[in-house]
Amino acid sequence: MRRSREDTAETRRRILDVASRLFRARGIASVGVADVMGELGLTVGGFYRHFASKDALVAEAIDAASIETTSRKPRAEAGASSTRRALVDSYVSRLHVENPERGCPVAALCSEIAHETPAAREAFSRALERLLDIVGRVEPGRSKRARERQLYAAAAAVGAVVLARATTDRALASDLLRAVRRELTTARPR
Amino acid sequence: MRRSREDTAETRRRILDVASRLFRARGIASVGVADVMGELGLTVGGFYRHFASKDALVAEAIDAASIETTSRKPRAEAGASSTRRALVDSYVSRLHVENPERGCPVAALCSEIAHETPAAREAFSRALERLLDIVGRVEPGRSKRARERQLYAAAAAVGAVVLARATTDRALASDLLRAVRRELTTARPR
DNA sequence: TGTACATCAGTGAACGCGCGTTCACTGATGTAC
DNA sequence: TGTACATCAGTGAACGCGCGTTCACTGATGTAC
Numbered sequence: 001m002r003r004s005r006e007d008t009a010e011t012r013r014r015i016l017d018v019a020s021r022l023f024r025a026r027g028i029a030s031v032g033v034a035d036v037m038g039e040l041g042l043t044v045g046g047f048y049r050h051f052a053s054k055d056a057l058v059a060e061a062i063d064a065a066s067i068e069t070t071s072r073k074p075r076a077e078a079g080a081s082s083t084r085r086a087l088v089d090s091y092v093s094r095l096h097v098e099n100p101e102r103g104c105p106v107a108a109l110c111s112e113i114a115h116e117t118p119a120a121r122e123a124f125s126r127a128l129e130r131l132l133d134i135v136g137r138v139e140p141g142r143s144k145r146a147r148e149r150q151l152y153a154a155a156a157a158v159g160a161v162v163l164a165r166a167t168t169d170r171a172l173a174s175d176l177l178r179a180v181r182r183e184l185t186t187a188r189p190r
Numbered sequence: 191m192r193r194s195r196e197d198t199a200e201t202r203r204r205i206l207d208v209a210s211r212l213f214r215a216r217g218i219a220s221v222g223v224a225d226v227m228g229e230l231g232l233t234v235g236g237f238y239r240h241f242a243s244k245d246a247l248v249a250e251a252i253d254a255a256s257i258e259t260t261s262r263k264p265r266a267e268a269g270a271s272s273t274r275r276a277l278v279d280s281y282v283s284r285l286h287v288e289n290p291e292r293g294c295p296v297a298a299l300c301s302e303i304a305h306e307t308p309a310a311r312e313a314f315s316r317a318l319e320r321l322l323d324i325v326g327r328v329e330p331g332r333s334k335r336a337r338e339r340q341l342y343a344a345a346a347a348v349g350a351v352v353l354a355r356a357t358t359d360r361a362l363a364s365d366l367l368r369a370v371r372r373e374l375t376t377a378r379p380r
Numbered sequence: 381t382g383t384a385c386a387t388c389a390g391t392g393a394a395c396g397c398g399c400g401t402t403c404a405c406t407g408a409t410g411t412a413c
Numbered sequence: 414t415g416t417a418c419a420t421c422a423g424t425g426a427a428c429g430c431g432c433g434t435t436c437a438c439t440g441a442t443g444t445a446c
Binding site: 029113118124128150151156165169179 | 216217219220290296297298299300301302303304305308311312314315318319337338339340341342344345346347348349350352353355356357358359362365366368369370372373
């Protein structure tokens with residue numbers, strides 16, 4: 001039966017929230033619309049009152065995940081090396097590796113996103129931009145040199161998390177994280 | 191009808207070759223057994239004379255891709271900085287980004303491999319080991335320091351290729367590649 | 381070397397299954413008066 | 414404020430489709446004598 005406007009908005013929010021967690025945890029291809037709705041105790045049919053298609057959900061879920069994970073990140077005291085260390089330590093961490101469902105969507109979806117719709121790829125690109133924004137806050141500077149350092153740091157951080165998740169060798173996973181953490185937190189003369 | 195032993199072995203080799211290219215290009219989930227066999231002008235049924243399941247094919251195809259891409263890499267004159275530069279320039283390149291089907295399986299499959307079978311994940315882990323082997327040849331040393339340098343070089347290289355493929359922003363893709371190339375080819379005092 | 385038979389690579393159709401999507405229906409909510 | 418009606422969130426079954434896998438069949442290859 002029909003629900004109140006607030007209930008409707010709330011349901012939509014919850015679908016998005018569950019989807020963004022499931023896609024990050026289990027990948028886009030292996031999460032179905034029924035999985036998402038089932039997690040909320042709802043049936044599939046109702047899904048299409050909120051989203052035009054699974055593809056539309058994917059795109060919105062990536063945006064939602066990105067906003068969720070970047071909005072709680074450092075704003076004030078940007079540039080302090082302790083802020084940078086805190087960010088690197090939390091991103092390039094075992095905790096992040098083991099909890100993709102609450103983590104960075106860029107790290108969770110980076111290789112499979114290439115096979116998704118344009119809308120999903122654009123959402124992913126925005127997520128990457130947001131990640132780079134945050135890196136820019138803790139690795140400040142607008143020079144060409146500074147920009148390169150930011151891009152490099154982002155690539156290494158994402159690479160470390162993704163590879164640590166991918167390998168079955170737990171020791172190698174730890175080593176990768178530690179190596180990249182050290183590289184990105186050690187002040188370096190230029 | 192029955193084929194000669196050589197023909198049989200050749201067919202198996204070709205299935206593996208096509209599969210390893212298709213998986214890298216289009217991802218594991220979106221390539222079917224029929225796609226692979228169709229590419230060879232064969233029908234699905236025959237597939238099971240060569241492999242026990244799609245999952246078995248996936249694992250073997252990852253190994254095949256890894257061996258294919260690492261066996262032509264530097265062996266002699268290892269450690270020379272020109273060798274390192276050549277390796278970095280070819281891995282962290284537009285050419286590699288635009289031709290995943292002939293490229294590194296680690297970069298092609300890194301995020302989706304987490305959702306595959308143990309056998310596939312182990313093949314992926316071996317592929318990562320081979321990649322690290324090669325990095326170890328051009329970034330020599332067995333010290334803790336050297337090992338860390340190898341690990342973050344690998345993470346940054348893979349991260350750059352994956353993110354350059356993922357983003358829809360071509361300028362950002364180029365910038366990522368250039369930044370990581372510069373970082374990894376610039377000799378750095380320690 | 382020649383013959384008879386067993387093997388098995390590849391065919392093509394069928395299987396069950398899960399997927400994204402659609403649809404008639406329900407009943408509470410929202411709206412017009 | 415109260416009433417009558419339109420709307421529409423959610424249900425549950427059905428749809429077509431593509432997937433991985435199985436299977437009876439074929440005929441050339443391999444093997445035993």
